[in-house]
Amino acid sequence: MVEFSKRVPADGTDAVGVILNSASDPNVISFAGGLPAGELFPIKEMEKATDEAYEKHGEAAMQYGSASGVVELRKQLLKRSEEKENIKAELKNIMMTTGSEQALDLMGKTFINPGDAVLLEEPTYLCAVDVFRSYGAEFVGVEMDDNGMRTDKLEEALKAHPEAKLIYTIPNYQNPSGRTMSLERRKKVAELAAKYDVYVLEDNPYGDIRFAGEEHIPSIKSFDTTDHVVYTSTFSKILAPGFRLGWVIANDYLIKKLTVMKQSADLQTDNLVQYACSAFLKNNDIDAHIKEISKVYSERKDRMVEDIKKYFPKGVQCTNPHGGMFLWVTVPGVEDTVELFKQCLKHNVAFVPGDPFFGTNPVPGTFRLNYSCMPIDKIDEGIQRLGKALQEAIEN
Amino acid sequence: MVEFSKRVPADGTDAVGVILNSASDPNVISFAGGLPAGELFPIKEMEKATDEAYEKHGEAAMQYGSASGVVELRKQLLKRSEEKENIKAELKNIMMTTGSEQALDLMGKTFINPGDAVLLEEPTYLCAVDVFRSYGAEFVGVEMDDNGMRTDKLEEALKAHPEAKLIYTIPNYQNPSGRTMSLERRKKVAELAAKYDVYVLEDNPYGDIRFAGEEHIPSIKSFDTTDHVVYTSTFSKILAPGFRLGWVIANDYLIKKLTVMKQSADLQTDNLVQYACSAFLKNNDIDAHIKEISKVYSERKDRMVEDIKKYFPKGVQCTNPHGGMFLWVTVPGVEDTVELFKQCLKHNVAFVPGDPFFGTNPVPGTFRLNYSCMPIDKIDEGIQRLGKALQEAIEN
Structure with a gap:
């Protein structure tokens, strides 16, 4: 065997x-x-948007394309990220992924050598645990309370693990706890990442699913002045998980590396759903x-x-x-x-x-x-x- | 940094x-x-097939689905594999992948520890070299001639590397050489894989693109009586590379493991293009x-x-x-x-x-x-x- x-x-x-x-x-x-x-x-609206994708971009939708993703869609997502999450970024800072799960996988593959420490909320997204473990990560759990990851405990953990490369967090309506990280802690996480020179992987699949009257808190990435925060999000919760369409925003040096790693994983993400989601965003009020x-x-x-x-x-x-x-x-x-x-x-x-x-x-x-x-x-x-x-x- | x-x-x-x-x-x-x-x-035909996918399976096409892939499509591909490549397999033996590139990536992730030997044709598909190298593979090149990989050289290499786990081959119209492996050598590769207990990854993206009058030679997998051959193919060359839709056929023990590894990589492959390609196969003469x-x-x-x-x-x-x-x-x-x-x-x-x-x-x-x-x-x-x-x- x-x-x-x-x-x-x-x-x-x-x-x-x-x-x-x-x-x-x-x-x-x-x-x-x-x-x-x-x-x-929105099945009917998506069908219409997909028809438009075939009619306007049929050959491109079916042909090999860029590992970074469809330019038009990336521009729409950058605009949305700036409006919703106060993220300032350019085209070279965003790459489409096959679901945000792939962003986690590529970050694991790109950073984790067997034995490397990954700091994460306890509890956290179970597939993140699986994927980082598959690259040999050693986990350091950081306690949470109702304001999300405790940043005092995070700093203790960073001091105890100066070799750590990655902090993984879901700041909004976290899976599995439903908890949200406070504004002060978001600023602190960005600050600690810079101080201890470690990347933050900010996973934000749920941020838009905000209940009426609840406060919107901007992303950790919006407080990142030193390029230490990697932001990922997805169409899975706001449109269609079946499409497997996510994106990652980071400094261009890192995006370049992630793009090379993505080429080895699946060359690129399905072009058809990229063009279709782009048309959906253009023709419909997703909000x-x-x-x-x-x-x-x-x-x-x-x-x-x-x-x-x-x-x-x-x-x-x-x-x-x-x-x-x-x-x-x-x-x-x-x-x-x-x-x-x-x-x-x-x-x-x-x-x-x-x-x-x-x-x-x-x-x-x-x-x-x-x-x-x-x-x-x-x-x-x-x-x-x-x-x-x-x-x-x-x-x- | x-x-x-x-x-x-x-x-x-x-x-x-x-x-x-x-x-x-x-x-x-x-x-x-x-x-x-x-x-x-076939842009128009694909648009029609995709409309059918939305109309008959709209919610399933947009919802999370199985990591193994859409059952109807897998059945159609099994039927085709039996007719075209003489492969006998059941539903539990086939998993959809995000392009056959992902099959290569998952095989690398599942088998290769740093330093493990991978035997491959020289020259071979450059992205296969990249992906296996990313898991720390040491390559053992096997010489080719106009009848494909030389099986005498393959056996020498297997003797010299008894710890090898994987033989990678593209038997039909190989990328980059355009060469095709002879019938005798296909039988021999299957036989050697059993003898030396090593997996063959048979990558067949080009097999259907056969020029008029040329002989069709059945897959290596069709000579595999000991479950040592893993077969992968794709819609990329026969329909649309932009969809990133491939599949892998192997023994069910291995498919189970590959499915777990796939869940970590991207959870599942885009459901919309799976339903759309299934409708295309049903309504059109792909041959x-x-x-x-x-x-x-x-x-x-x-x-x-x-x-x-x-x-x-x-x-x-x-x-x-x-x-x-x-x-x-x-x-x-x-x-x-x-x-x-x-x-x-x-x-x-x-x-x-x-x-x-x-x-x-x-x-x-x-x-x-x-x-x-x-x-x-x-x-x-x-x-x-x-x-x-x-x-x-x-x-x-």
Whole structure:
């Protein structure tokens, strides 16, 4: 048997796959997924935009193109990033990626030698943990509170790991916690990155999904005066995850390197969806669409939090996000979260246990709930089931 | 300055980028590219197929989907692989990739530890050299002749490198040489892979672009009785490279691992183009389209070979491919191929110098010519220019 490389996880570590599978029984109300609400996709408008892409750019859409991506789309995204996130950048600073997942992968590939320290929020996006681990990263967890990553703990970690190259953070409505980093901390993160000469990978898939009345806080990248922040975002949450279309904004020296690394990975990103999304942005009011999504998610989140207060046992805590798709639950006194998952599954309700969201030591009794793709009546029913299951688990 | 990982090539090694750039002057007739003929793309038919994708599968096309790919498309490709390449496989044996480039990347990531030997044809696809090198591969070059990789040399190399994990080959109309591996050698490669317990990565982007009257030789994978051959192909040469849509067929144990590795790389491949290509295959006769492409390429190749015989200095050799997009030129007595490139560029004609196509020792005076995307009159003019430039270079 030909041996796999050291990057390949050992058998049986695809815990998330197993969990998502077991939650796919139609009798189960599953809060385990991470899908945007498919019923809100602007299918007709996208079809029209794609037709325009074929009619105006047919040959270019089907031919090999630039690894950096379609110029027109990159210009539109730069304009949006400046308006929404106060990011000043030029065409040479932006590269399209095959989903923002690829930006994470390319950053891992470009920076991490086996044994290199990566500093990240605990908990954090589980696929980020997977991808950095595949390049041999050693994780240094940084504690969070309701204002996001604690920058005092971040500086301690930077002092303890002067060789660290990368800080990974999701400042807005974080996956999995739903938490948002405060303005002061964003400034501090940018400042610490410069002081300790380390890159920040600012992952912002959820920033636009902001609930009505909530404050908008500009990106960490907007406070970056020393070119230490790498910003990535995506169409996945605001338009269509199926297109796999993301982008990365960074200093031009780094973008050049990432472009070479991208060429080895997949040469370039699908041209058709790049031209189609460019036409969609030109012909439609994407902000109106995002407002519509955010309104629905906000209602679902509100109901979920209400239901949790009503049906969950005393002492169980949850976050109350101002945007995004997820919230985070902590059940005190639980030792084995996967065991808790199994007990809940018997009640036909599912979530993602917290363990894989931690780069270092998982906090037992934590799990992630998704509210974006679940109708209100199912939220009511599912949270009631979950409340019963948790009650039983706590009593035993 | 934050240091890059050891995987990142040093500055100045993007030689190919530099060459392609310098060849982009509109006065230059460039045979350096590797593009299919864009004027032959079935744009209208693809637009129709994409509309059907939106109308029948709109939500699925825009939503997150399976990392393995769209089931309907995978079934169609399995049927085609059986009919065309005599490959027997099931749904669990095929995964869609973001271009076949991603299949190469995932195979590299999954198998290569720094220092591991990879056996490859010399010359070979330059992006394969780049991607395997990025995972720390040590290359063992295997000599070719007009019947492809020499299997006697392959066995010698396997004996000398018993720890090797991977043999990389492009058996049909190879990039860059245009050569095709004989039937006997295909059987032998499958046999040696089993004997020495090593994987063969059979890369077949060009196999369908077969010129009229030329013999079809079944895939190496069709002779694989021990699950040692990994087969990859793509829509890039038969339909649209811009879509970045490829696939890999292998034993299910390996496909499972590759799927986990793909999740870290980009989660999944664009669903829209998967549904669109599935509809295209259903509603159109892709073999008629391929026949049309092949006819045009065949005429261009014939003219290029004629012109070479007419205009190149005596002693200069070239291959005469039975399909595909490239041929390979050897100019005896040249020591510095990049210098030769520069001299030719002064005559406003360009090619890709041979050096980056070699994993080990480049053969000086070799270069690749592309004929697929060049009209006949430009071929006449370009080869005349090149003939003059080579004459001058040989005289000096």
